[in-house]
Amino acid sequence: MSPEMIxxxxxxxxETLYMVAVSALIATLFxxxxxxxxxxxxxxxxxxxxxxxxxxxxxxxxxRSTPFIILVVAIIPFTRLIAGTSxxxxxxxxxxxxxxxxxxxxxxxxxxxxxxxxxxxxxxxxGASPLQIVLKVLIPEALPGIVLGLTLAIVSLLGFSxxxxxxxxxxLGDLGIRYxxxxxxxxxMLAVVVVLIxxxxxxxxxxxxxxxxxxxxxxxx
Amino acid sequence: xxxxxxxxxxxPSQRLIPAEPIIxxxxxxxxxxxxxxxxxxxxxxxxxxxxxxxILGVIGRSGAGKSTLIRLVNGLEKPTTGKVIVDGAxxxxxxxxxxxxxxxxxxxxxxHFNLLSSRTAADNIALPLEVAGYxxxxxxxxxxxxxxxxxxxxxxxxxxxxxxxxxxxRVGIARALATKPKVLLSDEATxxxxxxxxxxxxxxxxxxxxxxxxxxxxxTHEMAVIRNIAREVAVIEGGRIVEQGDVFEVFTRPQHExxxxxxxxxxxxxxxxxxxxxLRQEAAPxxxxxxxxxxxxxHATDPVLARLARELGIEANILSGAxxxxxxxxxxxxxxxxxxxxxxxxxDFLKLHGLDTEVLGHVA
Numbered sequence: 001m002s003p004e005m006i007x008x009x010x011x012x013x014x015e016t017l018y019m020v021a022v023s024a025l026i027a028t029l030f031x032x033x034x035x036x037x038x039x040x041x042x043x044x045x046x047x048x049x050x051x052x053x054x055x056x057x058x059x060x061x062x063x064r065s066t067p068f069i070i071l072v073v074a075i076i077p078f079t080r081l082i083a084g085t086s087x088x089x090x091x092x093x094x095x096x097x098x099x100x101x102x103x104x105x106x107x108x109x110x111x112x113x114x115x116x117x118x119x120x121x122x123x124x125x126x127g128a129s130p131l132q133i134v135l136k137v138l139i140p141e142a143l144p145g146i147v148l149g150l151t152l153a154i155v156s157l158l159g160f161s162x163x164x165x166x167x168x169x170x171x172l173g174d175l176g177i178r179y180x181x182x183x184x185x186x187x188x189m190l191a192v193v194v195v196l197i198x199x200x201x202x203x204x205x206x207x208x209x210x211x212x213x214x215x216x217x218x219x220x221x
Numbered sequence: 222x223x224x225x226x227x228x229x230x231x232x233p234s235q236r237l238i239p240a241e242p243i244i245x246x247x248x249x250x251x252x253x254x255x256x257x258x259x260x261x262x263x264x265x266x267x268x269x270x271x272x273x274x275x276i277l278g279v280i281g282r283s284g285a286g287k288s289t290l291i292r293l294v295n296g297l298e299k300p301t302t303g304k305v306i307v308d309g310a311x312x313x314x315x316x317x318x319x320x321x322x323x324x325x326x327x328x329x330x331x332x333h334f335n336l337l338s339s340r341t342a343a344d345n346i347a348l349p350l351e352v353a354g355y356x357x358x359x360x361x362x363x364x365x366x367x368x369x370x371x372x373x374x375x376x377x378x379x380x381x382x383x384x385x386x387x388x389x390x391r392v393g394i395a396r397a398l399a400t401k402p403k404v405l406l407s408d409e410a411t412x413x414x415x416x417x418x419x420x421x422x423x424x425x426x427x428x429x430x431x432x433x434x435x436x437x438x439x440x441t442h443e444m445a446v447i448r449n450i451a452r453e454v455a456v457i458e459g460g461r462i463v464e465q466g467d468v469f470e471v472f473t474r475p476q477h478e479x480x481x482x483x484x485x486x487x488x489x490x491x492x493x494x495x496x497x498x499x500l501r502q503e504a505a506p507x508x509x510x511x512x513x514x515x516x517x518x519x520h521a522t523d524p525v526l527a528r529l530a531r532e533l534g535i536e537a538n539i540l541s542g543a544x545x546x547x548x549x550x551x552x553x554x555x556x557x558x559x560x561x562x563x564x565x566x567x568x569d570f571l572k573l574h575g576l577d578t579e580v581l582g583h584v585a
Contacts, residue, residue, distance in 0.1 A: 116333075116335070118331060118333055118335040119335050119336075119337060121297060121331075121335065122329070122331060122335035122336075122396075123348075123352075124297060124324075125295055125297060125324060125327075125328075125329040125406075126324060126325065126328070126329070126348070126349035126352065126396070126397070126399075126400065127321040127322065127323075127324040127325045127349065127352060127353065127400070128321070128349075128352045129318075129321060129352075132352050136348065136351065136352065137337060140337065140339045140340070141337055141338060141339050143339065214339070216338050216339050216340075216380040216381075216382060217338045217382055218382065
């Protein structure tokens with residue numbers, strides 16, 4: 001493998017990590033409150049607003065059911081508005097974030113709903129406000145589940161990021177298509193796949209370990 | 222074991238005249254919307270008063286409405302009609318923010334403890350104080366005090382998963398007491414514990430009641446809890462209070478079927494199987510009357526059967542018996558049989574001596 005190729009793989013890996021990290025961060029910023037709200041705004045819940053809950057649910061589902069590659073193309077005007085351009089790595093962050101935010105919201109909603117309702121009742125009984133219940137009870141108790149959810153979201157983003165080559169987003173997927181497939185360099189394709197496998201493994205094991213560390217429900221030996 | 226009284230003793234407000242009850246439920250009804258559109262009535266026309274400093278137990282089967290009842294007191298449930306007066310304020314009518322404030326003076330403990338798994342024992346106890354906006358030094362001092370009170374100073378940094386059921390409930394009690402409430406609500410707090418641990422938790426609650434002058438309202442389905450700790454009892458069935466009063470009075474002279482059923486499994490109330498099998502409602506030639514005698518309070522240790530034999534020449538067969546304690550007072554039950562011919566005379570004699578009697582039937 002030539003030094004030139006290694007340099008290409010390294011810079012593509014950097015682009016992928018950049019896109020995934022920034023989009024995961026922004027998507028969490030939107031997804032966390034959205035997820036908490038979805039989990040607490042049903043009928044009779046802390047922030048009961050059943051209609052808003054239903055409307056948000058429909059929007060989240062619609063976004064999640066749109067195939068990613070179609071989303072990328074469909075929102076090009078919006079991407080141009082936000083990023084100033086519709087091509088390149090920064091532009092790719094916009095569709096990645098929009099695809100990941102509702103996904104993260106659903107994962108966080110699930111983690112919050114796993115929290116024993118008895119804890120919410122106890123917190124209400126000692127005079128906690130709904131916001132205090134969210135910040136001091138629901139999120140800390142759901143944290144191991146939230147971390148696992150975010151891990152899953154990051155792994156999915158690694159997969160999605162391979163598709164943004166379509167808008168010149170760069171990254172490992174783009175490299176694999178352009179060199180491995182179009183220029184018929186199987187060793188490049190193989191290298192890209194190996195790097196992605198290593199990245200996914202690393203993200204997953206860090207996430208698992210962090211979640212286990214945060215989970216005090218299980219005794220640690 | 223018991224530390225001296227005096228937490229409230231030096232306060233001039235310690236009243237000598239019967240005070241306004243600290244919890245008063247007035248004509249409470251609660252209806253839930255049912256699944257099939259038919260409303261379900263959980264509570265009907267409940268009147269209940271809990272005097273300051275007392276321990277009142279509400280006993281009932283599951284589904285009798287006791288969970289709903291206790292949740293009304295801190296506003297976790299709102300009554301459909303009626304008033305819930307706690308320490309002078311109508312909890313049912315308070316706006317949400319005032320209600321949150323009022324809840325700081327109403328502690329609550331739960332069957333499944335409801336501790337945060339992500340916080341240590343000390344941090345669980347600190348939570349209500351954080352919520353109430355205490356500063357860090359105050360919280361630390363108060364948590365230390367509470368850990369000592371419940372005997373868990375050495376477990377302060379343990380997570381709930383590292384504690385036994387009894388220890389978890391002690392943390393729950395400490396958390397409930399953190400904001401110095403006037404009232405403690407206990408929602409089946411010992412139902413998930415073994416009998417020995419139950420005993421130690423009840424002892425702790427009694428001690429808190431005596432030392433801190435804290436009023437305790439508890440709900441349970443266990444007779445043992447009422448017998449060991451409560452001074453007053455209300456029996457709830459089908460959303461109504463069917464019997465209410467001093468624990469000893471209610472359980473030594475139960476008026477309602479449900480009350481009797483809770484006593485059923487208590488010592489001395491159950492006939493031995495060989496008697497039960499032969500028991501008939503009708504007298505037959507040569508049969509004997511089976512009489513249950515209840516000894517209450519001062520009569521519990523009277524040698525009444527010896528006198529029955531000596532004074533009337535009636536010899537009673539003892540079929541079963543037990544002496545027990547309800548609310549700290551001795552209570553005996555004896556089941557005897559006497560010849561049918563002497564039954565009338567025996568009953569008169571026993572009543573004359575102030576004993577409760579009941580003819581259960583006849584055995585051949």
